[in-house]
Amino acid sequence: MTALPSPRSAGLSGPWGRLSIATKQIVWAWTFLALPVLFFAAVRFYPTLQGFYLSLTDWDLLNEARFIGLDNYRKLFADPVFWQVFRNTFAYLVFGTPIAIVLSFVIAYYLDRVTVLHGLIRALYFLPYLTTAAAMAWVWRWFYQPPPIGVINSILGSLGLPAQPFLRSIEQALPAIMLTAIWAHLGFQIIIFMAGLRAIPTSYYEAARIDGLGEGAILRRITIPLLKPTTVFLVVFSSIGFLRIFDQVYNMTSNDPGGPLNSTKPLVLMIYQTAFSSYQMGYAAAQTVVLFVILFSISMAQLWILRSR
Amino acid sequence: MRFATIARLWLRRPLLAATIALGILSSGASGARAVEIQYWQYVFDTRVQAMSEVIKQFEAENPGITVKQVTFPYADYQTRLIAAKAAGRGPDVMQLFYGWLDTFIAGKLVQPLPKASFKDAEIERDFFPIVSAMKRGGQYYGLPTAVRSMALFYNKDLFQKAGLDPDKPPQTLDELVAAAKAITRRDAAGNFQQVGMALDIARQDHNWWREILVRQYGGESYSADGSKVAYNSEAGAKSLEFYTGLQKLHRIGQEGFMDEGQAAFRGGLAGMVIDGTFRIASYKTIQGFKWGVAELPTQDGRKANFGSYFANAIGASATGEKLAAAEKFLAFVSSEKAMTVWLDKVGELPARRAVALTEANIKDPIYGPFIRGLEYAATPPMVDEAAQRQVSIDMINAVLLKNTPIKEALSAAATREQAILDKFKGK
Numbered sequence: 001m002t003a004l005p006s007p008r009s010a011g012l013s014g015p016w017g018r019l020s021i022a023t024k025q026i027v028w029a030w031t032f033l034a035l036p037v038l039f040f041a042a043v044r045f046y047p048t049l050q051g052f053y054l055s056l057t058d059w060d061l062l063n064e065a066r067f068i069g070l071d072n073y074r075k076l077f078a079d080p081v082f083w084q085v086f087r088n089t090f091a092y093l094v095f096g097t098p099i100a101i102v103l104s105f106v107i108a109y110y111l112d113r114v115t116v117l118h119g120l121i122r123a124l125y126f127l128p129y130l131t132t133a134a135a136m137a138w139v140w141r142w143f144y145q146p147p148p149i150g151v152i153n154s155i156l157g158s159l160g161l162p163a164q165p166f167l168r169s170i171e172q173a174l175p176a177i178m179l180t181a182i183w184a185h186l187g188f189q190i191i192i193f194m195a196g197l198r199a200i201p202t203s204y205y206e207a208a209r210i211d212g213l214g215e216g217a218i219l220r221r222i223t224i225p226l227l228k229p230t231t232v233f234l235v236v237f238s239s240i241g242f243l244r245i246f247d248q249v250y251n252m253t254s255n256d257p258g259g260p261l262n263s264t265k266p267l268v269l270m271i272y273q274t275a276f277s278s279y280q281m282g283y284a285a286a287q288t289v290v291l292f293v294i295l296f297s298i299s300m301a302q303l304w305i306l307r308s309r
Numbered sequence: 310m311r312f313a314t315i316a317r318l319w320l321r322r323p324l325l326a327a328t329i330a331l332g333i334l335s336s337g338a339s340g341a342r343a344v345e346i347q348y349w350q351y352v353f354d355t356r357v358q359a360m361s362e363v364i365k366q367f368e369a370e371n372p373g374i375t376v377k378q379v380t381f382p383y384a385d386y387q388t389r390l391i392a393a394k395a396a397g398r399g400p401d402v403m404q405l406f407y408g409w410l411d412t413f414i415a416g417k418l419v420q421p422l423p424k425a426s427f428k429d430a431e432i433e434r435d436f437f438p439i440v441s442a443m444k445r446g447g448q449y450y451g452l453p454t455a456v457r458s459m460a461l462f463y464n465k466d467l468f469q470k471a472g473l474d475p476d477k478p479p480q481t482l483d484e485l486v487a488a489a490k491a492i493t494r495r496d497a498a499g500n501f502q503q504v505g506m507a508l509d510i511a512r513q514d515h516n517w518w519r520e521i522l523v524r525q526y527g528g529e530s531y532s533a534d535g536s537k538v539a540y541n542s543e544a545g546a547k548s549l550e551f552y553t554g555l556q557k558l559h560r561i562g563q564e565g566f567m568d569e570g571q572a573a574f575r576g577g578l579a580g581m582v583i584d585g586t587f588r589i590a591s592y593k594t595i596q597g598f599k600w601g602v603a604e605l606p607t608q609d610g611r612k613a614n615f616g617s618y619f620a621n622a623i624g625a626s627a628t629g630e631k632l633a634a635a636e637k638f639l640a641f642v643s644s645e646k647a648m649t650v651w652l653d654k655v656g657e658l659p660a661r662r663a664v665a666l667t668e669a670n671i672k673d674p675i676y677g678p679f680i681r682g683l684e685y686a687a688t689p690p691m692v693d694e695a696a697q698r699q700v701s702i703d704m705i706n707a708v709l710l711k712n713t714p715i716k717e718a719l720s721a722a723a724t725r726e727q728a729i730l731d732k733f734k735g736k
Binding site for chain 2: 060061062063141142145146147148149153157162163165167168169170255256259260261262276277278279
């Protein structure tokens, strides 16, 4: 970093005066850039590095941190709960992201063609995104209740179908929660997809129609390839969202967070409980590092796979 | 440095102004300087109101001392205490669950009560024996204002509708099952419309199983010194079979019915529920039906109950005149006066025998069963209440949801909980 020019040196004779205009512009640019860089270094990078160090200690908030090497990681990889949580986290990701992307694309694709009440319908899809996740989770929790108060089970009952345990089942709880997370983020993804659709020049479509291409071919050859930047953004964004899922799970299972029997617990909830119920900060930091590595590698892999050639 | 000073002054300005104003006022009156101490507890409406009342009475008796009550949501409470300790600004007097004591001593959050003002012999004479759970190495670390025990709440209207005598609640576990079966209503598809008994593992049922049912079936929950898990036994298996059988065999209730057990009872859709004294104040607002309280049903004539409490302790950071004020305040919140306020406002039982065991209380239809239960209540030592509770929850869920054999679930839970106890002792 170049030293800041002081007013005194700003004469023709000073070193500042001898610099060319282009160099001065670069110096100024870096001066302004220094502020956010310093901010990020202090607020983001320093705590991140501190977190890496903490993961090598046994800090418990109450006593001095002691360096214990890789013990936390050994303990973590030997813990069956961690592997269960690991599978859950990937279940949210592997099922959640594709379903969310396909669903939001289909809705955006057809919504784009609707002219009647277009704005209202779009707003309705976007509304859940504006709602607090915690409030939404509690409403869904009520939907999923067993009879006689659960809304979904009442509907099932009136159709003559058997009641489902939903959140009280080790098989159904995770999909039930995942569904609410998909629904919550649908509005945002639809809006982004629609912006992407609108950005495709209509002349391409006109040319394709003149050449006699069918709707299916237009979708495959023009719309989907040209939406690639939008899709990449949404896939990465949604993947990070599902890997960090917390609010929905915590609020919908608050009687036994992440339960029953850890069947819905994602990594972030495990980190939260390790840090703020058991106060094992070092161990929680190790889990956070693992989450960071997963997030980082998945985002990088997605960017690489979906890169534009 | 200068920024920090300014920031601190800015933050403390209202407080500073208040202190100065108070100082001027009191110097005019008595010439003494006011000492302000902080009291921390978690948010629970009736508890906060009761404490405000106690503080008002205390300040009237001790003009030189002001007490500031600071509250946090229960879920954050322990974290805030520990974080405040790490930041060096903990409370002078705090409320803590008896099961947190070992953690708090290890973390140097609390200091022992000075023997000069709190004499062991007096404590042991005046308080219920479960107060001994606050004693470590010959030192008392805190005193409760109120103690809790468990009892059976039952809906008299539902008893009547089911053809049962509303003045004869079940006295044994067999009678409990029979009454619950009479009350249970299901629709054509087999879904519960009304449960005989509200079941809620995470709230009180895990305590009912571990601390009460195990002992009623002739076993022990923990070894006498609290260092070993003792429920992995024939009695443990029988009691777990009984508890899970309520849902699997007798089908008199269902975990998650109406979301929470207490909601099902409040809603008038549950015939019975096992809960603690702390629920009384909330149930007293029920308008729709009549309810009663009974001592916990017995098995083979064996009575058992689980006594627990939140105690008040002096923060480790209190010194000098703050420590003196904190001692006075702690003595006041453990006094008969404070306990009477607590019983009225919160409905929790006084921790002093003399206040609790009055003729009126013992005969009281609501408090009576709880107070009688307190006489034979056990208070097992706990090292990590949340983790130990989770072990019991998972064990019961394994039997209910995965059909894990009783003995297998029991032995897995015992191993897990023993590891928690061992880890703590190893520290």
